Amino acid sequence: xxRQQGAGHATGGDMDSARSNPSTKLARSDLEQVxxxxxxxxxxxxxxxxxxxxxxxxxxxxxxxxxxADEAHRxxxxxxxxxxxxxxPTDLQRWSANLARSKAESSREAQIRxxxxxxxxGAYSLGLDPAxxxxxxxxxxxPASNQAIVDAxxxxxxxxxxxxxxxxxxxxxxxxxxxxxxxxxxxxxxxxETIYRTVRMDAETHARLQLQAHEIGVKLQELCRYVLALxxxxxxxxxxxxxxxxxxxxxxxxxxxxxxxTQQFAQVAKDARMSRTVLSxxxxxxxxxxPGVVAERIGRAMPTPVPANDIILHACSGARLPPAMAxxxxxxxxxxxxxxxxxxxxxxxxxxxxxxxxMLAD
Numbered sequence: 224x225x226r227q228q229g230a231g232h233a234t235g236g237d238m239d240s241a242r243s244n245p246s247t248k249l250a251r252s253d254l255e256q257v258x259x260x261x262x263x264x265x266x267x268x269x270x271x272x273x274x275x276x277x278x279x280x281x282x283x284x285x286x287x288x289x290x291x292a293d294e295a296h297r298x299x300x301x302x303x304x305x306x307x308x309x310x311x312p313t314d315l316q317r318w319s320a321n322l323a324r325s326k327a328e329s330s331r332e333a334q335i336r337x338x339x340x341x342x343x344x345g346a347y348s349l350g351l352d353p354a355x356x357x358x359x360x361x362x363x364x365x366p367a368s369n370q371a372i373v374d375a376x377x378x379x380x381x382x383x384x385x386x387x388x389x390x391x392x393x394x395x396x397x398x399x400x401x402x403x404x405x406x407x408x409x410x411x412x413x414x415x416e417t418i419y420r421t422v423r424m425d426a427e428t429h430a431r432l433q434l435q436a437h438e439i440g441v442k443l444q445e446l447c448r449y450v451l452a453l454x455x456x457x458x459x460x461x462x463x464x465x466x467x468x469x470x471x472x473x474x475x476x477x478x479x480x481x482x483x484x485t486q487q488f489a490q491v492a493k494d495a496r497m498s499r500t501v502l503s504x505x506x507x508x509x510x511x512x513x514p515g516v517v518a519e520r521i522g523r524a525m526p527t528p529v530p531a532n533d534i535i536l537h538a539c540s541g542a543r544l545p546p547a548m549a550x551x552x553x554x555x556x557x558x559x560x561x562x563x564x565x566x567x568x569x570x571x572x573x574x575x576x577x578x579x580x581x582m583l584a585d
Contacts (some may be wrong), residue, residue, distance in 0.1 A: 251307055254315055257322045258285075258303055264292060275299035279321025281306045325528040344571075347429055349422050350444045352406045353415040355451045372451075373424045377537040379450030380431060381511040382457060385535040399441050399449045406448060479522075479529045479537055481507040487526055492541055494524035496582040500572040508540040510565050515519070516585055517565060 262277045285306055287299025310318070323444035351372070359367035359375055387395075410416065436446040476572040483491065492502040495517065504510050505521070518531040518538070563571070569579045 224509045226338065228571065249313060251310075254280075254307065254319055254322070255303070257319070257326065261322060261326050262299065264295070277303070277322075279325050282316045344423050345426050345429060346421050346423050348419055349447055350417045350419050351451070352410065353411055353413070354406065354416055354450055355419055355448065355455060357421075358455050359451075372420070372422055373428065375451050375454040376424070376447060377428055377511055378457070379452070379454035380428075380435065381513075381539040382536050383435070383450050384454045384512060386532060389532075395439050396441060399439075399445050402452050403445055403447045406452075440504075447551060453536075454540075457540040479505075479525065479533055483526070491521060491524040493522045496578075498550065498572050498574055501569050501574065501582075503564070505534070505538045508537060510538040510568055512564050513538040514565065514583060517583065527576055530581075 225566075229468065258277050258280060262275055265274045265276070266272070267274060271290070273292045274286060275289075275292070275295040276299065278284040280303065285299060285302050287295045287297065287302055289295035289298055296421075307315075349429060355365045356372075359371045360496055361368065390398075429578050432450075433443055436443040439446075480488070486500065488506075489499055492499045495502060502521070505513065513535045515531055516536070518534040521534050522529040522531050565583075566579060569582065574582070
């Protein structure tokens with residue numbers, strides 16, 4: 224029996240050839256995997272019908288219908304099997320191209336939704352310590368900017384999360400309580416009071432802070448002051464401050480990358496399984512939430528081993544480069560500027576998905 228030729232159909236001879244061709248079998252297997260990844264489920268309310276479908280396969284897309292979702296899914300897979308059985312190698316190639324475009328568009332839309340969610344802004348009242356506000360200011364006598372506060376909250380929260388696995392809840396609560404006492408003593412000594420600022424930040428950052436405060440059982444305001452202290456401890460002061468401004472004893476940390484030669488820097492990047500561009504972002508303090516396994520690998524690769532926690536804190540510190548290194552940088556970094564996750568930096572630097580997975584693996 225010979226099937227009618229036309230778009231989406233093949234002759235019996237073509238089908239026999241397709242079934243016996245190993246490359247065609249491989250193409251079909253790959254196609255089935257992509258179909259399962261991009262198939263969609265809808266529910267038609269008027270008819271109470273579940274629909275599982277996939278655009279780009281067949282003439283009008285493959286569809287399965289049912290009174291229940293699993294029935295629709297079963298019918299969809301049956302329909303896909305029928306279409307693939309009747310497909311020629313040309314059909315498989317065309318459908319693969321269609322699915323690749325559909326998958327890319329779906330990924331793009333997901334990224335857009337994610338970016339849009341992070342851009343939602345809200346106004347939140349935070350009780351800040353005057354000493355912290357002073358240290359966050361760009362210049363003496365100038366109030367800390369809204370962006371400086373938000374960036375410090377993000378960096379401090381990232382440092383907090385990085386150390387969470389090595390700290391008990393009781394230790395964290397005790398540290399937050401000690402920080403509150405230290406700040407309170409400093410305010411009493413200076414005759415200051417808590418400063419309440421309306422801070423505009425994205426909803427995601429505020430939600431992360433709220434969730435973290437709830438998980439450890441402390442007030443949101445206390446957690447915010449604590450993560451600000453963590454951010455400031457990892458940030459080298461850019462000007463002289465008096466004892467009053469440093470009431471909570473912020474201590475500058477050294478830049479672990481400062482003494483690396485170009486060759487040493489390249490070797491560290493290679494041993495850390497990342498491009499030099501990605502390691503540069505870590506060196507410049509623009510990476511938040513650096514995974515511990517990556518930080519440990521970087522620390523071990525340094526000519527003189529560096530503790531993983533120091534790498535993590537520096538990665539999100541927004542530290543400025545020393546003049547000698549800054550002169551070599553293609554783009555001059557600024558404190559707490561352009562903070563991104565390691566995966567975001569890697570994708571922007573052009574690393575492939577496989578390379579990123581290898582970089583993040585144990």
